[in-house]
Amino acid sequence: MTGKTAHIVNCPTCGKGAKWTPKNPFRPFCSERCKLIDLGAWASGERVIPGSDADGAMSGEDEEGAHRLSPVN
Numbered sequence: 001m002t003g004k005t006a007h008i009v010n011c012p013t014c015g016k017g018a019k020w021t022p023k024n025p026f027r028p029f030c031s032e033r034c035k036l037i038d039l040g041a042w043a044s045g046e047r048v049i050p051g052s053d054a055d056g057a058m059s060g061e062d063e064e065g066a067h068r069l070s071p072v073n
């Protein structure tokens with residue numbers, strides 16, 4: 001055994017196995033392309049963090065639901 005087994009992680013962009021090694025500057029991505037795609041997605045707002053941005057957009061629907069649930073005399 002030489003201990004050269006590479007640690008494999010799933011690329012967040014394409015889901016393929018990416019080698020987690022010092023030789024892979026794009027980790028946890030499998031390639032530079034996937035890294036750029038992920039960064040681009042964040043920059044363009046395609047990815048939304050649940051509970052932050054969605055809060056404002058859902059507030060109207062939320063209020064409606066609250067009114068239905070709460071007993072109003």
Ligand SMILES: [Zn+2]
Binds near residue numbers: 012
């Ligand atoms: Zn990838």
